[in-house]
Amino acid sequence: MSKFQHLDCCVPVEADNPAIVKNNDLCALCGHCLAVCQEEIGVQLHYDLLKNHDTAICINCGQCSANCPEEAITVRSECQAVKDAIRDPNKIVVFSTSPSVRVGLGDAFSDQPGRYVEGKMVAALKALGADYVFDVTFSADLTILEEGSELIRRITTGSAPLPQFTSCCPAWVKYVETFHPEFIPNISSAKSPIGMQGPTIKTYFAMKKQLDPSRIVNVVVTPCTAKKAEIRRPEFNAAGRLLKRPEIRDNDYCITSKELAHWLQEEGIDFNDLPDLPFDDILGKGTGAGVIFGNTGGVMEAALRYAYEVLTHQKPPETLLNFTPVRGMTGVKEASIDVAGLTLKIAVVYGTENADKFLQGDVSQYHFVEVMTCPGGCISGAGQPQCHSIPVTDAIRMQRIASLYSEDERMTLRNSCDNPEIQTIYREFYKEPLSPISEALLHTSYYDRKLEK
Numbered sequence: 354m355s356k357f358q359h360l361d362c363c364v365p366v367e368a369d370n371p372a373i374v375k376n377n378d379l380c381a382l383c384g385h386c387l388a389v390c391q392e393e394i395g396v397q398l399h400y401d402l403l404k405n406h407d408t409a410i411c412i413n414c415g416q417c418s419a420n421c422p423e424e425a426i427t428v429r430s431e432c433q434a435v436k437d438a439i440r441d442p443n444k445i446v447v448f449s450t451s452p453s454v455r456v457g458l459g460d461a462f463s464d465q466p467g468r469y470v471e472g473k474m475v476a477a478l479k480a481l482g483a484d485y486v487f488d489v490t491f492s493a494d495l496t497i498l499e500e501g502s503e504l505i506r507r508i509t510t511g512s513a514p515l516p517q518f519t520s521c522c523p524a525w526v527k528y529v530e531t532f533h534p535e536f537i538p539n540i541s542s543a544k545s546p547i548g549m550q551g552p553t554i555k556t557y558f559a560m561k562k563q564l565d566p567s568r569i570v571n572v573v574v575t576p577c578t579a580k581k582a583e584i585r586r587p588e589f590n591a592a593g594r595l596l597k598r599p600e601i602r603d604n605d606y607c608i609t610s611k612e613l614a615h616w617l618q619e620e621g622i623d624f625n626d627l628p629d630l631p632f633d634d635i636l637g638k639g640t641g642a643g644v645i646f647g648n649t650g651g652v653m654e655a656a657l658r659y660a661y662e663v664l665t666h667q668k669p670p671e672t673l674l675n676f677t678p679v680r681g682m683t684g685v686k687e688a689s690i691d692v693a694g695l696t697l698k699i700a701v702v703y704g705t706e707n708a709d710k711f712l713q714g715d716v717s718q719y720h721f722v723e724v725m726t727c728p729g730g731c732i733s734g735a736g737q738p739q740c741h742s743i744p745v746t747d748a749i750r751m752q753r754i755a756s757l758y759s760e761d762e763r764m765t766l767r768n769s770c771d772n773p774e775i776q777t778i779y780r781e782f783y784k785e786p787l788s789p790i791s792e793a794l795l796h797t798s799y800y801d802r803k804l805e806k
């Protein structure tokens with residue numbers, strides 16, 4: 354006998370789930386949450402709740418909430434804690450915004466989905482009381498240098514198994530830890546961009562500005578509910594361990610684009626009337642490669658641009674700057690590419706149920722595989738505004754993706770290694786990718802969650 358109700362049509366949600374909250378009183382028993390969790394996310398299909406001691410398994414992707422028409426499942430809000438930090442004169446509140454927030458946030462304030470609202474987003478956070486606003490595209494570039502260097506090392510030295518899987522999606526990482534621990538050695542040890550941004554702010558940025566890191570409150574603004582769980586992984590206090598103050602967390606709070614939109618509406622801030630403001634310096638610049646991290650295929654394209662330049666010592670050609678085989682809303686995409694005498698075989702997958710099926714095939718033929726949990730990638734993370742449609746449609750997803758690609762095309766710097774702030778931070782602090790200090794702050798490890806099947 355389970356403690357959960359209506360398991361034939363609803364997903365079970367534990368009371369301490371860090372990402373989502375369920376209110377059974379609002380549930381209309383429509384079955385949409387269970388359908389998405391089984392058919393697209395592949396979680397409720399692959400375990401027996403009672404054999405798992407009646408403990409619900411959840412990878413915190415939030416897609417059940419994005420598909421719930423009654424708001425019976427909602428995102429767990431952290432806005433109040435952030436407001437309290439802003440009111441505390443001893444705290445320095447630093448916001449870092451993920452690449453896809455800038456093409457989702459505007460959907461809450463207009464009927465035109467996918468508007469590129471980067472400048473207004475920064476102005477909105479400043480209006481709410483941010484001391485600094487940084488760009489996670491900076492750390493997306495940092496991720497590419499670390500993850501790309503790790504891939505090259507795996508290929509050239511056999512230091513770890515191939516294919517290398519991307520690690521930027523915490524729901525995917527938890528999926529592997531739970532259902533396919535045999536593939537844990539294949540996941541890149543590089544943290545997600547947000548996982549890198551947090552410790553970099555509390556060490557390098559604090560040092561440059563001569564700030565006490567215990568006064569800094571790091572708030573990540575994301576499309577993603579799984580990041581609420583990721584920032585609470587016990588080992589995500591790398592800055593604290595380095596500084597010998599282990600109580601310091603790398604990131605303190607995670608709010609979604611939707612939470613930010615509600616907060617702005619509550620405060621009566623006219624989003625569309627805000628000026629365009631730039632990000633703050635030191636961690637405020639990203640390249641086009643960092644921008645496209647927000648959509649399916651974007652991490653792969655960014656990594657290929659970097660790997661090409663490292664392996665050939667030449668700038669990536671136009672075909673790699675617009676690498677169409679990994680673009681678009683197909684659940685599994687594959688391609689081969691010749692680089693410096695190597696034929697790299699790659700795959701791009703979204704949806705963890707698609708990934709589950711992919712893992713049952715011959716994965717050993719691939720060198721690098723990108724997996725994101727949400728349909729189309731982070732642009733349709735469960736924390737993005739709904740844009741009058743539950744769930745958001747593929748047409749809306751394509752508009753958000755197009756908006757990120759057109760920004761990438763508009764930018765003059767499109768390869769992560771060309772980012773001047775990244776070049777500076779390696780010169781002044783991290784030394785080189787995979788250096789001891791990079792390993793300490795920017796890399797992590799994973800564990801087998803030992804599911805009883």
Ligand code: SF4
Pocket residue numbers: 362363364379380381382383384385386387417420421422423424425426
């Ligand atoms: S989608 Fe919402 S309303 Fe429908 S069964 Fe699930 S929780 Fe209930």
Ligand code: SF4
Pocket residue numbers: 364365373389390394396397410411412413414415416417418
């Ligand atoms: S958050 Fe994701 S994994 Fe968890 S119940 Fe909802 S759809 Fe399933």
Ligand code: SF4
Pocket residue numbers: 413414521522523524525576577578579580725726727730731732733734735
């Ligand atoms: S695809 Fe992006 S938004 Fe969705 S769970 Fe993964 S990291 Fe979060």
